[in-house]
Amino acid sequence: MGVKLLLEKAHVENIRLYDVYRREGGYRSVEKALKTMSPDAIVEEVKKSGLRGRGGAGFPAGMKWSFIAKPEGVPRHLVCNADESEPGTFKDRYLMEFIPHLLIEGLIVSSYALGSNDTYIYIRGEYAWIVDILEQAITEAKNNGWLGKNILGSGFDCNIHVQRGAGAYICGEETALIESLEGKRGNPRIKPPFPAVKGVWDRPTVVNNVETLSAVVPIINMGGEEYAKIGVGRSTGTKLISACGNINKPGVYEIDMTISVEEFIYSDEYCGGIANGKRLKACIPGGSSVPILPANLLLKTAKGETRYMNYESLSDGGFATGSMMGSGGFIVLDEDQCVVKNTYTLARFYRHESCGQCSPCREGTGWMEKILHNIECGKGKMTDIDLLWDIQRKIEGNTICPLGDAAAWPVAAAIRHFRDEFEWHVLHPEEAQKRNYGLAHYADPIHVPV
Amino acid sequence: MSEQPLFKVTIDNITIEVPAGTTILQAARKIGGEVAPPAMCYYSKLQGSGGKCRTCLVEVSKGSEKDPRPMPKLVASCRTTVMDGMEVKNITSPKVQDARAGVVEFLLLNHPLDCPICDQAGECHLQDLSYEHGKEGTRFEFQKRTFHKVDLGDKIQLHMTRCILCYRCVFTADQLTKEREHGVLDRGDHAQIATFIQKNLQNDFIGNVIDVCPVGALTDKTFRFKNRVWFTKPVDAHRNCSNPDCCGEVQLWMRGDEVFRVTARKDEWGEIKEASNGKTGWICNECRFEKKDVKDWVIEGPTKVNRHSVISQGHYVGVTKPNETFSAVMKGRDPKLLMDIHSVSEVNKPNIELSLLDRPAHSTDFNQS
Ligand SMILES: Cc1cc2nc3c(=O)[nH]c(=O)nc-3n(C[C@H](O)[C@H](O)[C@H](O)COP(=O)(O)O)c2cc1C
Numbered sequence: 001m002g003v004k005l006l007l008e009k010a011h012v013e014n015i016r017l018y019d020v021y022r023r024e025g026g027y028r029s030v031e032k033a034l035k036t037m038s039p040d041a042i043v044e045e046v047k048k049s050g051l052r053g054r055g056g057a058g059f060p061a062g063m064k065w066s067f068i069a070k071p072e073g074v075p076r077h078l079v080c081n082a083d084e085s086e087p088g089t090f091k092d093r094y095l096m097e098f099i100p101h102l103l104i105e106g107l108i109v110s111s112y113a114l115g116s117n118d119t120y121i122y123i124r125g126e127y128a129w130i131v132d133i134l135e136q137a138i139t140e141a142k143n144n145g146w147l148g149k150n151i152l153g154s155g156f157d158c159n160i161h162v163q164r165g166a167g168a169y170i171c172g173e174e175t176a177l178i179e180s181l182e183g184k185r186g187n188p189r190i191k192p193p194f195p196a197v198k199g200v201w202d203r204p205t206v207v208n209n210v211e212t213l214s215a216v217v218p219i220i221n222m223g224g225e226e227y228a229k230i231g232v233g234r235s236t237g238t239k240l241i242s243a244c245g246n247i248n249k250p251g252v253y254e255i256d257m258t259i260s261v262e263e264f265i266y267s268d269e270y271c272g273g274i275a276n277g278k279r280l281k282a283c284i285p286g287g288s289s290v291p292i293l294p295a296n297l298l299l300k301t302a303k304g305e306t307r308y309m310n311y312e313s314l315s316d317g318g319f320a321t322g323s324m325m326g327s328g329g330f331i332v333l334d335e336d337q338c339v340v341k342n343t344y345t346l347a348r349f350y351r352h353e354s355c356g357q358c359s360p361c362r363e364g365t366g367w368m369e370k371i372l373h374n375i376e377c378g379k380g381k382m383t384d385i386d387l388l389w390d391i392q393r394k395i396e397g398n399t400i401c402p403l404g405d406a407a408a409w410p411v412a413a414a415i416r417h418f419r420d421e422f423e424w425h426v427l428h429p430e431e432a433q434k435r436n437y438g439l440a441h442y443a444d445p446i447h448v449p450v
Numbered sequence: 451m452s453e454q455p456l457f458k459v460t461i462d463n464i465t466i467e468v469p470a471g472t473t474i475l476q477a478a479r480k481i482g483g484e485v486a487p488p489a490m491c492y493y494s495k496l497q498g499s500g501g502k503c504r505t506c507l508v509e510v511s512k513g514s515e516k517d518p519r520p521m522p523k524l525v526a527s528c529r530t531t532v533m534d535g536m537e538v539k540n541i542t543s544p545k546v547q548d549a550r551a552g553v554v555e556f557l558l559l560n561h562p563l564d565c566p567i568c569d570q571a572g573e574c575h576l577q578d579l580s581y582e583h584g585k586e587g588t589r590f591e592f593q594k595r596t597f598h599k600v601d602l603g604d605k606i607q608l609h610m611t612r613c614i615l616c617y618r619c620v621f622t623a624d625q626l627t628k629e630r631e632h633g634v635l636d637r638g639d640h641a642q643i644a645t646f647i648q649k650n651l652q653n654d655f656i657g658n659v660i661d662v663c664p665v666g667a668l669t670d671k672t673f674r675f676k677n678r679v680w681f682t683k684p685v686d687a688h689r690n691c692s693n694p695d696c697c698g699e700v701q702l703w704m705r706g707d708e709v710f711r712v713t714a715r716k717d718e719w720g721e722i723k724e725a726s727n728g729k730t731g732w733i734c735n736e737c738r739f740e741k742k743d744v745k746d747w748v749i750e751g752p753t754k755v756n757r758h759s760v761i762s763q764g765h766y767v768g769v770t771k772p773n774e775t776f777s778a779v780m781k782g783r784d785p786k787l788l789m790d791i792h793s794v795s796e797v798n799k800p801n802i803e804l805s806l807l808d809r810p811a812h813s814t815d816f817n818q819s
């Protein structure tokens with residue numbers, strides 16, 4: 001059994017209720033932080049812990065916190081990103097639904113560290129029932145003196161507000177989230193200025209993921225250095241992985257980042273192997289935006305070393321032969337899955353979710369979807385594959401926010417690793433409607449146009 | 451007054467000094483010519499504009515004197531401020547040219563290319579952009595996105611099909627009018643400019659959205675289909691407008707004595723010019739839509755139009771007629787007849803003196819004899 005820091009208590013009966021959560025040791029970190037530590041000391045502790053953002057980019061949380069501007073007389077805000085809309089990612093939902101007080105506890109400590117008297121949880125609109133769970137947890141915390149004015153006599157005031165989104169993926173991007181929180185259209189802002197300087201209502205703001213902020217609780221309880229001992233290299237602590245697809249046991253798992261990908265997929269403690277005795281074909285290891293990997297590159301790096309479930313190992317080999325940890329949405333595809341169809345589905349998603357501000361993303365995502373649709377339903381041409389490559393290349397890096405990249409990468413990776421399958425679709429349009437390409441050659445090195 | 455520090459910036463190997471806080475685009479415009487990147491969404495008079503169309507992307511090959519590292523990605527020059535010692539590549543960067551070709555292709559992807567029936571033709575920034583950076587063919591083999599035309603009140607028409615979602619009109623409506631009635635609905639490639647829903651725009655200054663629109667998506671209904679811009683002659687004029695926010699300085703687009711259209715005055719980048727009284731050059735709806743009589747205006751003279759513009763055809767400014775006589779030009783030599791057309795062609799009958807016709811020659815002129 002690996003270490004569990006976040007979900008250890010998630011299945012204690014009635015842990016959603018304050019009394020149970022408190023009895024199980026909840027809110028200790030708030031006591032420790034507010035009574036014995038200065039805000040700067042907490043930031044230091046988080047820095048020492050090596051905690052990296054769990055929302056996708058993996059930016060060190062302590063470093064992000066230390067960037068927040070502190071102009072005299074201007075309020076600062078902490079915003080918790082609970083918009084979780086990335087296909088394949090459902091870990092925040094699990095955490096908030098089963099152990100909501102953990103997030104509230106993490107938010108109080110983090111708010112204290114950052115000097116945020118009004119902290120916001122921006123939650124995905126579709127998580128309607130979780131709003132109630134969070135509101136109840138906040139009320140309970142307030143009734144017991146963990147929120148409100150002068151918490152624990154420390155002189156620190158804090159309130160937490162829950163704001164529902166309206167169902168747009170793009171509002172998970174931190175600056176779009178800020179716009180949306182302000183009541184505007186959720187268009188990402190052009191950076192700089194960064195939120196740490198000008199965020200919500202032009203005030204210094206830190207946006208962090210639900211899991212990142214929850215992880216602050218064990219960090220304060222055990223100390224940053226102890227936390228950093230869990231895991232490996234720059235992948236410290238534990239990570240929630242939401243596993244789905246053709247596996248025996250889909251669900252949310254807390255892992256310490258030392259286990260191998262192979263162990264994660266096949267061991268009974270985690271995914272329990274591929275469903276129905278099928279074979280593994282490919283996997284998108286970090287949520288829909290990250291590059292898909294064929295089985296051989298997933299389990300072993302290009303150098304032939306074992307691949308592990310951590311930030312460094314998953315990105316080993318760059319985009320040519322690696323992928324990313326991303327937000328921890330682990331999507332497994334067995335031999336019966338069609339990569340072309342899968343790529344088309346993703347392209348459709350990004351086309352639908354682009355905010356439409358910048359031309360490469362607005363027009364490019366729609367174009368890629370149309371071409372992929374053609375290939376998928378047997379109307380594709382050989383030149384379409386190179387055209388797709390060229391389109392994704394012209395989107396990537398040329399947009400305002402990373403959604404453009406997120407739309408480009410899955411297409412690029414699918415063509416890079418599964419070009420033969422695309423070609424087969426084009427050359428055998430009728431057969432491709434009836435059967436799947438299967439596993440053949442998926443492991444071969446494939447020519448990639450540059 | 452404290453002196454603004456001056457920053458040295460090198461764009462396409464040309465170095466200039468600009469005040470701190472200047473954007474790369476503004477610095478490049480100071481150099482002018484080809485070095486200035488094309489800009490479809492940025493508008494210096496509209497706060498917050500720019501960064502969207504991505505046509506102005508440039509490569510920063512050296513960040514600054516202090517931190518010489520190049521920037522990892524291409525940056526939108528309209529929203530990136532210069533640093534001291536910065537080195538920028540625009541036309542000298544193959545990466546920029548490649549990305550820009552991509553952006554132009556994206557912008558034209560769903561554009562109807564109906565220039566022959568579009569009122570904006572001749573003064574359309576997208577037309578210029580595609581002429582300069584576009585390709586002849588398209589790789590897009592699907593049906594284009596279309597919208598119905600919508601009237602925004604009785605003076606302005608919105609034809610979303612042509613829109614490139616530059617947001618300029620949204621900023622204009624936001625910053626010039628008291629109540630914003632104009633915004634973007636939906637998202638992605640199905641996003642559209644709209645007044646919720648098909649509301650009349652009645653604000654005094656809403657007409658300016660026509661001037662800021664880089665394409666023919668917002669057009670003046672009092673002018674639509676009346677004339678092609680290059681057949682009209684732009685003339686600078688002014689009147690004493692009673693609206694305190696209106697600068698009263700305009701361009702009249704005339705043919706003979708008839709005023710076909712009134713617009714704000716534009717500078718060489720296609721943006722509204724600052725008026726001589728210091729106001730930003732926005733004009734009110736009354737000046738724009740109601741004052742279509744020459745008598746309403748004090749005419750200042752012909753507008754200077756860039757000679758590369760199609761609008762300048764037929765009325766070049768700054769062209770002088772030579773005063774010398776023909777023989778002076780020939781320095782006393784007689785013109786030499788190289789070939790007598792009549793000796794090689796049957797078409798021109800020698801008995802017809804074309805120079806005597808007071809109209810263009812017609813085939814019937816040749817049938818007479
Ligand atoms: C299109 C897009 C969608 C995103 N969606 C989410 C999301 O749903 N949840 C999240 O935590 N971060 C999301 N992010 C990442 C955020 O922008 C931001 O990096 C993150 O909230 C920072 O928190 P962290 O440092 O704790 O990871 C998204 C980013 C992009 C570009």
Ligand code: SF4
Binds near residue numbers: 353
């Ligand atoms: S990359 Fe896409 S989602 Fe992001 S700002 Fe541009 S259009 Fe919007």
Ligand code: SF4
Binds near residue numbers: 612617619620643662
């Ligand atoms: S209508 Fe014109 S000004 Fe408005 S967004 Fe579209 S192209 Fe830009």
Ligand code: FES
Binds near residue numbers: 504505526
């Ligand atoms: S002009 Fe700079 S992005 Fe449009």
